[in-house]
Amino acid sequence: xxxxxxxxxxxxxxxxxxxxxxxxxxxxxxxxxxxxxxxxxxxxxxxxxxxxxxxxxxxxxxxxxxxxxxxxxxxxxxxxxxxxxxxxxxxxxxxxxxxxxxxxxxxxxxxxxxxxxxxxxxxxxxxxxxxxxxxxxxxxxxxxxxxxxxxxxxxxxxxxxxxxxxxxxxxxxxxxxxxxxxxxxxxxxxxxxxxxxxxxxxxxxxxx
Amino acid sequence: xxxxxxxxxxxxxxxxxxxxxxxxxxxxxxxxxxxxxxxxxxxxxxxxxxxxxxxxxxxxxxxxxxxxxxxxxxxxxxxxxxxxxxxxxxxxxxxxxxxxxxxxxxxxxxxxxxxxxxxxxxxxxxxxxxxxxxxxxxxxxxxxxxxxxxxxxxxxxxxxxxxxxxxxxxxxxxxxxxxxxxxxxxxxxxxxxxxxxxxxxxxxxxx
Numbered sequence: 082x083x084x085x086x087x088x089x090x091x092x093x094x095x096x097x098x099x100x101x102x103x104x105x106x107x108x109x110x111x112x113x114x115x116x117x118x119x120x121x122x123x124x125x126x127x128x129x130x131x132x133x134x135x136x137x138x139x140x141x142x143x144x145x146x147x148x149x150x151x152x153x154x155x156x157x158x159x160x161x162x163x164x165x166x167x168x169x170x171x172x173x174x175x176x177x178x179x180x181x182x183x184x185x186x187x188x189x190x191x192x193x194x195x196x197x198x199x200x201x202x203x204x205x206x207x208x209x210x211x212x213x214x215x216x217x218x219x220x221x222x223x224x225x226x227x228x229x230x231x232x233x234x235x236x237x238x239x240x241x242x243x244x245x246x247x248x249x250x251x252x253x254x255x256x257x258x259x260x261x262x263x264x265x266x267x268x269x270x271x272x273x274x275x276x277x278x279x280x281x282x283x284x285x286x287x288x289x
Numbered sequence: 290x291x292x293x294x295x296x297x298x299x300x301x302x303x304x305x306x307x308x309x310x311x312x313x314x315x316x317x318x319x320x321x322x323x324x325x326x327x328x329x330x331x332x333x334x335x336x337x338x339x340x341x342x343x344x345x346x347x348x349x350x351x352x353x354x355x356x357x358x359x360x361x362x363x364x365x366x367x368x369x370x371x372x373x374x375x376x377x378x379x380x381x382x383x384x385x386x387x388x389x390x391x392x393x394x395x396x397x398x399x400x401x402x403x404x405x406x407x408x409x410x411x412x413x414x415x416x417x418x419x420x421x422x423x424x425x426x427x428x429x430x431x432x433x434x435x436x437x438x439x440x441x442x443x444x445x446x447x448x449x450x451x452x453x454x455x456x457x458x459x460x461x462x463x464x465x466x467x468x469x470x471x472x473x474x475x476x477x478x479x480x481x482x483x484x485x486x487x488x489x490x491x492x493x494x495x496x
Binding site for chain 2: 095099114115122133171186189190199224254
């Protein structure tokens with residue numbers, strides 16, 4: 082038997098072990114395969130990071146190109162392990178502070194171009210020439226504005242434009258969530274079909 | 290000191306990051322911004338063992354104290370140790386490593402993820418009832434989308450796929466844009482709170 086055939090057999094066994102949860106909940110076979118998944122994925126993460134990321138960073142960037150400043154990043158990263166040292170956990174918070182500060186600064190500095198593009202793109206031409214395009218543009222604009230009205234929780238929305246606007250926004254959101262739900266369901270179904278193909282076509286050769 | 294130093298680090302890092310973007314430092318500014326980004330990436334790399342160490346400590350303690358299902362914890366630690374050795378010896382792209390990752394790890398991962406599909410369908414069956422206007426709209430949109438993405442949809446009602454595509458392009462896209470704009474404003478506010486030290490639950494000292 083070829084390696085490929087063995088691979089399909091193992092894939093089928095893994096799929097059946099995982100799907101055994103559907104028959105008998107948290108059964109021993111499912112739990113074992115679940116723990117195997119976590120253990121092997123952790124091992125993969127460790128080896129991949131060392132082999133493909135840390136070693137090239139040290140050999141190529143720090144030693145090869147003389148980017149010694151990167152050692153500062155390495156030291157900061159290593160400080161996180163102080164959270165395992167009793168009484169010295171606060172040192173690990175320096176690394177956390179560095180990450181959080183960079184994340185917050187990055188969000189304020191680099192997000193506006195993306196976010197503002199979305200805002201300006203929402204102000205589209207409402208009279209676009211043909212009826213269908215104009216209708217779509219008007220609806221698009223109304224949905225964006227009414228959705229924002231719905232999310233303005235600090236405003237009183239018991240009457241007037243805000244009341245009807247936020248109500249329309251809620252209905253528009255339901256259409257958006259419904260369509261997202263429908264798409265996700267179809268994506269899951271195609272994934273299930275893919276798994277069944279492995280079992281019935283590739284392993285058991287029952288279908289062609 | 291122990292509480293203030295991390296907050297000072299947050300403030301300084303955020304100011305440096307924003308200064309590199311907003312101050313016109315030319316070519317030098319771009320290089321510094323790239324270097325800062327690489328330093329952050331390097332710090333992530335060297336902190337990568339944090340998760341695995343936590344995981345192994347937890348399961349090792351389960352085995353040591355003979356907690357419920359400790360045998361599974363021993364199995365996990367064993368698999369992790371054996372796979373780490375095999376992946377190192379064989380290298381990550383070697384045939385044995387590829388076989389284990391493709392045939393067991395990825396297959397199980399996909400199967401568990403696909404299993405959610407069964408639960409999504411069963412949840413839909415239980416919750417999709419015409420209780421009120423909102424639920425009805427949600428149901429209709431979801432059904433049209435599902436029919437539109439399956440070949441049978443157009444066979445039952447002509448042009449269902451076109452209508453489904455219109456729902457995705459106009460109401461869905463516009464609704465998601467509204468949500469994204471709202472979330473971006475929220476992220477802005479949260480970032481400012483973090484930089485000013487108003488949000489400090491991550492330090493363990495509460496807001």
